[in-house]
Every structure is written in C-alpha cells, then in structure tokens.
Amino acid sequence: MPAGPHPSVEAYAQRRARVATQLQRESGALVLFGGALQTRANDTEFRFRPDSDFHYLTGLEEPGAVMVLRPGPDGGDLRFSLFVRARDRDAEIWSGRRIGPIGAVEQFGASEAFALAELDERLPALLDGCETVYLPIGRWSSLDASLAKAVSSLRRRNRDGRTPPLRYGEAADLIGEDRLVKDAAGLASLRQAIDITVAGHTATMRQAKPGMWEYEIEALLEYEFRRRGSTGPGYGSIVGSGDNATVLHYVDNRDRVRDGDVILIDAGAEWDYFSGDITRSWPVSGKFSGEQRAVYEVVLAANLAGIERAVVGSNIDAIHEACLDVLCEGIAELGLIESLTGPGAAAQIREEGLYKRFYMHRTSHWLGVDVHDAGRYTLGGKPRALAPNHVLTVEPALYIAGDQRDAPERFRGLGVRIEDDVLVRAEGPEILSAAAPKQIDDLEAIIGSG
Ligand SMILES: [Mn+2]
Structure with a gap:
C-alpha cells in the first residue's frame, strides 16, 4: 500500500455503525455490490475500481463482492456479511490474488464471509424479517436478480414463518447522506x-x-x-x-x-x-x-x-x-x-x-x-x-x-x-x-x- 494515510478497519466499522443506526429505525438491511470488471475490448478489461458506496463501507477492492449489513434486533450486534470470490490458485495465477472468505473476516472485519457461489442460497435467511431492503435500485442487474429470488423465496415460505421485506429503499441516498x-x-x-x-x-x-x-x-x-x-x-x-x-x-x-x-x-x-x-x-x-x-x-x-x-x-x-x-x-x-x-x-x-x-x-x-x-x-x-x-x-x-x-x-x-x-x-x-x-x-x- 502506498505510503500515506489509509482508513483503519475500525474507521470502516464506524461508517457501517452510523449507517446501521439509520437501518435500525426501519428494521432495515443494506445490500451492496462491489462492482464487476468492465470489458475494454475482446478479453481485456479496464482496471477495476470498486463501487464508491461499497468501498466506503468495506474498504474492499475486489470485483464481484457483495455485502449485507443487518442490525441485530433492539440494537443488538450488527451483522456484516461478505460474499467474495473463493480462493482459486489457478485463477489467481492469471488474474491476481483474491482475499477469499477467510481473508474477508480476518482483514476486513466481516462477521462472516462466504464464497460468492453461496449468495443466492444464503440471502433469504439474511433478509428474513427485515422490513426495508436498501440497495442501489436498478444499478446492477445481477444484484436485482439475486434479491428478487431471495424475496420470492421468503414469500413462498411465509407459512413456515419466514417474513419477506415490505419495500425497497435507495442505498445511494442513505449512504450519500453519510458521505456528505x-x-x-x-x-x-x-x-x-x-x-x-x-x-x-x-x-x-x-x-x-x-x-x-x-x-x-x-x-x-x-x-x-x-x-x-x-x-x-x-x-x-x-x-x-x-x-x-x-x-x-x-x-x-x-x-x-x-x-x-x-x-x-x-x-x-x-x-x-x-x-x-x-x-x-x-x-x-x-x-x-x-x-x-x-x-x-x-x-x-x-x-x-x-x-x-x-x-x-x-x-x-x-x-x-x-x-x-x-x-x-x-x-x-x-x-x-x-x-x-x-x-x-x-x-x-x-x-x-x-x-x-x-x-x-x-x-x-x-x-x-x-x-x-x-x-x-x-x-x-x-x-x-x-x-x-x-x-x-x-x-x-x-x-x-x-x-x-x-x-x-x-x-x-x-x-x-x-x-x-x-x-x-x-x-x-x-x-x-x-x-x-x-x-x-x-x-x-x-x-x-x-
Ligand atoms: Mn469541479
């Protein structure tokens, strides 16, 4: 990392805590996507730049990552879940090192971290019972699709006691007010x-x-x-x-x-x-x-x-x-x-x-x-x-x-x-x-x- 000031893991945690206070009021959860590599031409890509809101709250700069932030009931522990690319030695030789789920917990302070492939399977449980899901609405079609699947899964299992969210909120507005x-x-x-x-x-x-x-x-x-x-x-x-x-x-x-x-x-x-x-x-x-x-x-x-x-x-x-x-x-x-x-x-x-x-x-x-x-x-x-x-x-x-x-x-x-x-x-x-x-x-x- 270049010489100079860099936010500590704690500084990112403080940002999440401030945003969580807002989420708490509406029994909300926040879901963000870190952004994908953009094709320049053929098989070459632009240098990756993470989504601004995602990086602001995580410090993570890996393509494809997803974070879910969910305050515990009654101001209980904040659950900060990350989904990142699984470690893969062959892929890392070609396109660079990956943090992996273990690194996401150890270096970025996640409460828990999983391989990206587990997102769709785990998302319903992470959103169960929250009233508002904040996301960057319409920004990432892959995230929209994952959320739609999670919401419909919760809806289907409502008779089993699952509770789907009632509304979507705009994450850019929520986080923008903190960034200001x-x-x-x-x-x-x-x-x-x-x-x-x-x-x-x-x-x-x-x-x-x-x-x-x-x-x-x-x-x-x-x-x-x-x-x-x-x-x-x-x-x-x-x-x-x-x-x-x-x-x-x-x-x-x-x-x-x-x-x-x-x-x-x-x-x-x-x-x-x-x-x-x-x-x-x-x-x-x-x-x-x-x-x-x-x-x-x-x-x-x-x-x-x-x-x-x-x-x-x-x-x-x-x-x-x-x-x-x-x-x-x-x-x-x-x-x-x-x-x-x-x-x-x-x-x-x-x-x-x-x-x-x-x-x-x-x-x-x-x-x-x-x-x-x-x-x-x-x-x-x-x-x-x-x-x-x-x-x-x-x-x-x-x-x-x-x-x-x-x-x-x-x-x-x-x-x-x-x-x-x-x-x-x-x-x-x-x-x-x-x-x-x-x-x-x-x-x-x-x-x-x-
Ligand atoms: Mn200017």
Whole structure:
C-alpha cells in the first residue's frame, strides 16, 4: 500500500455503525455490490475500481463482492456479511490474488464471509424479517436478480414463518447522506488526494513550456500523481490551451500549446477512492498578456468572493450568486459584450442572464469519494444549508470562445477557471487546495521555473 494515510478497519466499522443506526429505525438491511470488471475490448478489461458506496463501507477492492449489513434486533450486534470470490490458485495465477472468505473476516472485519457461489442460497435467511431492503435500485442487474429470488423465496415460505421485506429503499441516498459529512478518516484521505493534486498542478506549472503538446503536459501531471502513490486521476484530466480551454469537458488533450496561450488544467488525483478537484489557468509563457490578466483578475475575485460564502448556514446557491455578482461586474467593465457597457450594464447582464455566454455552468458541487460527490443538494425544495465537514468546490470561470462574435477579438480564444476545494468549518472556510498557486505574482514566479 502506498505510503500515506489509509482508513483503519475500525474507521470502516464506524461508517457501517452510523449507517446501521439509520437501518435500525426501519428494521432495515443494506445490500451492496462491489462492482464487476468492465470489458475494454475482446478479453481485456479496464482496471477495476470498486463501487464508491461499497468501498466506503468495506474498504474492499475486489470485483464481484457483495455485502449485507443487518442490525441485530433492539440494537443488538450488527451483522456484516461478505460474499467474495473463493480462493482459486489457478485463477489467481492469471488474474491476481483474491482475499477469499477467510481473508474477508480476518482483514476486513466481516462477521462472516462466504464464497460468492453461496449468495443466492444464503440471502433469504439474511433478509428474513427485515422490513426495508436498501440497495442501489436498478444499478446492477445481477444484484436485482439475486434479491428478487431471495424475496420470492421468503414469500413462498411465509407459512413456515419466514417474513419477506415490505419495500425497497435507495442505498445511494442513505449512504450519500453519510458521505456528505466527512469523517476523520475520509477527511484524511481527501486531504491526501488534494495534496497530491496540488503537487501535480505545481509540477506542470514548473515544467510546461510553449511548444509542448497538451498530452505531454497531461503526462507530467499524471506522472506526479502516480509517483506519489495515487491510483491516478479521479476523472478525465482536462488540459486545454487557448481556445480549447473554452470547451468545458475538453479531454482530447491533443493540440500543441502555443506561446501566448493560457492553459486550463482541471484535474484531481485519487487516494483511497477519494478525489481532489482543482482547476488552474495560467500563461504557458510565464507572463499574462494585458487582456488575459484582466479576465483572470475578475475570475480570481469571483473565486475569493465565492469561498467567503462557504460558511456554516450558507448554501451553494449563495456562493453561486456571490460569484455572479463579481463576474457580471467584470463582464461589463471589460466590455466583453461590446454593445453593453457603461452604467447599468452589469445589472442588465445579470438580470437578462447575458453572462451565460461566458459562464454557463454552476459554481459548486460536493467533493469526496466521487468528484461529483453524493449527498442531497436540496432539502424540502430549498438549497441545503452548509454544515461543518461538508466539502465543496468553488469554480467560477469566464470562457470567451474563439467564435464568440459579440466579444472583442482581442479576448477571444481564452478560458479561465479557478477551482478550489473548500472544507466548511465552524470557524470559517478552509481552502484545502490553498497550496496550488493562483495569485498572479505566485503563478508568474513558478511557471517555467523547472
Ligand atoms: Mn469541479
């Protein structure tokens, strides 16, 4: 295992205990599938990544595994059952070691563990008498089929005293609410993911040069991730220079970076299946042009204004609004809409939504195990109030596409997004990505410094 913080067996047990408290209330059980290998082509497969919820509660990263979690009656012992691939020496020679049922108990703290082949036979007894079965509804057809068999078996044997469940519940919602509030182990994993992400971004700032290819810069970034023990990017790295930076999900990364271009890099390293998510935009030559600097300063001011609102009791909409205030002022002052400058322009840009031609996405999302993390965004139809140990991004931007005809030509082909990862705390926001340079002086000092 790479050097760095990893959640202990106890940390995973605490997560299960919290979820079990929820299950207890409805006499429920939770069934999760760890995910299957995905075919890439023919007989080759993508590297396995476990299902996020499954890994969050077990720490196990083996394909095909199933967990069943069932609180005992009246708060009795929590039963944590795992089904894993049986040990098989021949298969392990070809496709890697397996934990096996004995290992699942000894290393992952399962109350009991069985070979996967026993799932259908044992599942009815594990669910007998519970009222709600939580599962990722419709996500895995094999799990749906196993559950349907178990439920119908219990129903058939109702006269023998078996009691089938009454309803299904959505596991993603149940676990998402727990994932939203980072626990100590999760926060340690996330800090590590973000620290590595910062190292990747600063390495590219030092080493990138005009004339390099975007994929070369992507490789520098991801080399730094892997070198530090990350499994790699938590999502497709965006490395876009010049006009490519105005394409929101540009992941082709195949153009040559020209002198004078601003490059936008949106990338995050993964650590124990938690992901960082940082965007920085900077001049590859090491020096902003006048126009680039002016646009950059507006986006930076918006980023700072947004982060200031990332406090307990605030919400993601308020952060977005704070960023929009700054961006609309900036669009008016810069004259990005040539026909619309002077007094009242900013208000008009805001009210009529004209900023959307330069800023068409939202400002924040939850961050954690998944880059766009779990957890509800609204409660009772209202934006959810931020609470301690929520982690979210703040990522305002301005994009002036090369073909944005109503914008002055000197601004076109420029995309600037500045994204930070922010921890909400009682004492105010902590910027987890603060070590990634974003002040203009800091950027100009580090770019090309080797
Ligand atoms: Mn993001």
